Amino acid sequence: MRWSRNFNSKLLMNTSLIYNNYSTKAEENMDVDMKVSTDINDYILKQDFSLFSSEKSTLRFGYSSTYHNIGPGKYKYEENAGTDRTLQNRYSWENGVYVSHQFKLSDKLELLYGLRASAFSVLGKGSFYTLDQNHNVIDTTFYKSGKIVKTYFNIEPRISVNYNLSNNSSLKASYARTTQNMHLLSNSAMSELSERWTSSSNYIKPQIADQASLGYFRNFADNRFEFSVEGYYKEMKNQIDFKDNANTSRKDDIETELLFGKGRAYGVEFLLRKRTGRFTGWISYTLSKSEKKIDGINQNKWYNATQDRTHDISVVGMYELSDKWSFSAAWVYYTGNAVSYPSGKYPVDGYEIPYFTERNGYRAPAYHRLDLEATKVLKETKRFTSELSIGLYNAYGRENPYMIEFKTNKDDPNKLSTYQYSLFKFMPSVSWNFKF
Template sequence: MRKRKFYLFLFCLFLFVQIKAQQIYTISGNIKDAKTGEDLIGATIYIKELTIGTITNAYGYYSLSVKAGTCTIVVQYLGYDPQEQQINVSSSLKLDFSLSEQVTQIKDIVVTSRRKDENITQTQMGMQKLDVKEIESIPVLFGEKDVLKTIQLMPGIKSSGEGSSGFNVRGGASDQNLILLDEATVYNASHLLGFFSVFNSDAIKSISVFKGNEPAEYGGRLSSVLDIRMNDGNNQNFWVSGGIGLISSRLAIEGPLVKDKGSFIISGRRTYADMFLKLSNNEDLDGAKLYFYDLNAKGNYRINDNNRVYISGYLGKDKLGFSQFGIDWGNSTGTVRWNHLFSDRVFSNTSIILSNYLYKINLDIGDVMDMNVISRIRDYGIKQDFQLFSKNNSAIKFGFNSTYHKIIPGAITSNGGLNIEDLSNKYAWGNAFYISHQYQLSDKVDIEYGVRLSMFSLLGGGNFYTYDNEGNIQDTATYSTNEFVKTYVNLEPRISVNFLLSEKSSVKASYARNTQNLHLLSNSTSGNPTDLWIPSSNNVKPEIADQASLGYYHNFRKNQYELSIETYYKKLQNQIDYKDGAQLNFNDNVESEILFGDGRAYGFEVYLKKKYGRFNGWISYTLSRTERKLDEINNGNWYPAKQDRTHDISIVGMYDLNKRWSLSASWVYYTGNAVTFPSGKYEIDGKTMYLYTKRNAGRMPAYHRLDLGVTWIRKKTDKFESSWSFSIYNAYGHQNAYTISFRDNEDNPTKTEAVQTSLFRFIPSFTYNFKF
């Protein structure tokens, strides 16, 4: 009997030990930069003995499930010294790590948020990530480092034109790109009519571009998402940095609010081109204004291990004025975020978001008339995201967002006796719910799938019109304030699959549907500050895009080189074009000027990048077509969209001569945009009139340009850094066409001659940068 009890005791003890050994616990925490306290996005954490791992999310948080026992946890981040720590897991643990930058690197550019083989292992395709150091190394116009100019050197992303910050992604129009700054929408991302972007590189932490295959948490645009996150600031020490350039200067201040718990950053920038105008003897330029400024600010505070708050904002404004005419425009955004850990496996982010874009036109004719025109689009939004780390091979994201839109297309004031009515305001309410699941089916196959349910409602009050095919009013309905006029509901499925062929290569396939309910009306390719946003309505249906993609990815020479080849086909519905001679601005019946039809875009992209070493850079090539089909245009046949380009090539190179001197160069070539040129002319009352037949049947001349840059690090210590950057934009002075107009030949009026306008030939620039 005693023996039975003894054996029963041993059996229970053995069973307890086995159960204990199989118990699953969670290791979680944050990965930071030891010097600045900044969260590291995409850092790798894995268990050496179990060959399992994960990466940190957008806030530097990770969660990993392991069995009880002793194991070695390894933390790595490219450009930083790795850390190893042996731990005995007998309960769930919270482990934070602070990594230090490697001091053996020749150049800071190798410090990036990407794993060496991320392009092979990640499930997401059609995505590009940029490091801020890369942006700082590439020569651009006037020496001003520019996010939007840099992404235009990537495959599938095309510049809208010379000097423009607008861009087109895989055949999409410029308004089909969702641009986010700390989750707030930026409606006009350009300064000085497109020659600069609104993003100051001193204030930027990370940049991600999704080319139409974005995860389910993003939505609202057809072609791409540009997700930009601002720096959190240094929570260890105070730093001041900035630069003095040829036409602009910038300054940034960052430091701890409470060391190790909170930090802030304030960054500002201003151009002073207007100061040079004052030196001119031209009386027509007296009182002229031509400048922009922007201000970024962000603060964060860690309340405790489970709660952290962020507050960030942006304010930017352009001012352009000559004599009696002036126009100014600008963006302002604000985001309040709360990170909360419900448990070590459930991560939550709650955001309250404000976005505002405004332009104002002033016409002042002395005592005769003073008229102001104001147009605005303002958003108030709330966004809730959850991330569930259920298992090491499974992660679930779900949440919702809700945004109230107020659009003022034109509010007009005048003291000159003019009786001008304001345009009708537009109100809309957009909501979306999403869920996505990333799952590792096997050692070779990863899948990410999800769905987004979008709901968009046009709200009253006022009169709402229905138009026939000729643009005549068919019906009028009156709605009270906030009454539902029209609601659209769309389901947007997405799926991406990654097949690992080996440690060095993979094949990916994806499908995504996107819908868009805010539309920009513009007759220009690059866009203007006065372009008008309108919501979907009883006349304007949501735009829809279905995109399928297939890609091959390969790394070689120990991940030093990466190669990607992607092909895509995009089917488009409810695409917008315009009637001949359409009046888009200050027209209360602007919807009667719009035409609707189908579209298609397809292409082939190649990207070869050398990532490390004294010489690095990339080559990108895109072969593509973008077409539209509307019953009222070109006899209902397919015709090129205005953003259609056949070939687009970018070559970027950066070379370190030594620790103090580095060289950089970029060369771009692309086929000219599709345009509508006159096919004939006639005369009415002595005035030449031009005849236009087929839409976008002509082409602008091909564009090409070489930019060169040199950086000299004058001094670099632990407490002070200074450097000089020199660059030449369009180094060989090619006169690229900005516009082409037509006129009668002076000697023979029966002949017509084309006149090309070019903007820039040689543009040298220099900038002095400092940090202390």
């Protein structure tokens, strides 16, 4: 729900009330029949003001307040209900105030700078843990509902400069600091059932990123085409990853399985876009690297982050055949995710345990697909428009990897077998869109 109000020609206010629910449900029927469900509930209040003091100056300021309720996991077993487990919820209250100023210094130079101050409060109800240097729990403290456990304060400055070299070209440079208090814990060596959400706590600190970028932008051929190239570098603090052989689920004290360090990401992005005519579209390419360095993982050396993608390509085309018919096609390609594959296995108490030598040292198969769509305008008047769209997702049926699992070979227990699971080989769609 959003309420907008113009106090006068210069001052605008937006008030937003937002409820957000994110939930996942999954079933595993491989070794053990198990159902897992997680959910996040957010209650958000936002207040934004815009002050247009002159044609050259715009001031924006406001605040936001968010109450988080994370349900990290409910585990239900079909055969042995006595082992069902529900992890304790985590609660937090996140607040922030900001101010930014966009100022046109001259016809060629424009400046945007701002500051955001954030406060993240960890709240009860729940048990919170004190750990020793070996990540073992040495004390547990229970906090009542609504009790503040710990509050993190952070200052997030940002600035960007845009300089027009000519009527058709410009340079842009920027710097920004951001903080993140909601964390997705993921183990690339396990199935997605091992993923879980958590928030900053008395032990887990907010992740902090500082990013700088520099780009060149140019329009040509009477503004029918635009081209841009932009490079960036990001340094990250308080990066999180599971330790080796971690128990990734069904634990309230998940902090005992985590290690912390630093990260970095850098790359260059290219974009060529056709803006006008019956045929429009763009080609984009990103060459990038994303790494982590955490003591206790990968012999304390830099290793690929799970989301590291060397190459990322998008080709999009749209064609207006007539006033009634239009067609579009989009092809995407990116390097497979960095994953940890086992180098072998060893027996422990009758179980075969995979042995990993390098964190995220392998690659899943590359991801690519083609999407097609055709749209027909059924009716168009000044007050009403309706369209019918027919689409095909993954038109050539690429079996992209969704999950890769390793299991002991049934015919030869000395070997490991690899299983790849894929989703959405072909997915047709029909939609009716209307405006009034």
